[in-house]
Amino acid sequence: MDCLFCKIVAGEIPATPVYQDDEVFAFRDIHPQAPTHILIIPKRHIASVNDLDAADAALVGKLFLTGKRLAAELGIAESGYRLVMNTNADAGQTVFHIHLHLLGGRTLGWPPG
């Protein structure tokens, strides 16, 4: 599997997890765009939102619930945070293993890119 994030999940490339369980892995973005910037990924390889099917709904929801949990643990739940997922070139998706960005700790502008 020539996927950067699968290698991180497998421990072949080091990353410091901020959370993990059987299905989900979360770690800090190496190019943070805000004081808190975490990537939340499924351990199972899914290339993009375009590859999701109905059976994946609960897993995607769990990425969101992990974002909620981490926002609380990291002290940004009340100040606020943005959850972002990019698909393909116009959105700047660079790693084709779905990842939910959790950003917070500063005022985030609008539009979101």
Added chain:
Amino acid sequence: MDCLFCKIVAGEIPATPVYQDDEVFAFRDIHPQAPTHILIIPKRHIASVNDLDAADAALVGKLFLTGKRLAAELGIAESGYRLVMNTNADAGQTVFHIHLHLLGGRTLGWPPG
């Protein structure tokens, strides 16, 4: 219920649905930030991501799957699109009924706000 989006779901405030089913309603943002800018909401009132619990995972995932479906129908699945959900003031959340933004049809910059 004094919630703008609940009133839209109830038909008390007009909006043109681009998709709806028993659980989900999607309509165009009245202040679009991209050629395609749609809001995808659950019909059930949930104020923010902070109010989600584990039982909501499948519903949140369904918002994402609706985004995937609409991106395909609107011709932006391959060019790309960004899915965004804001929580509280730092992220600019203005309506406290969760809504997933689907943006596409142009290059979206980074950082996402």
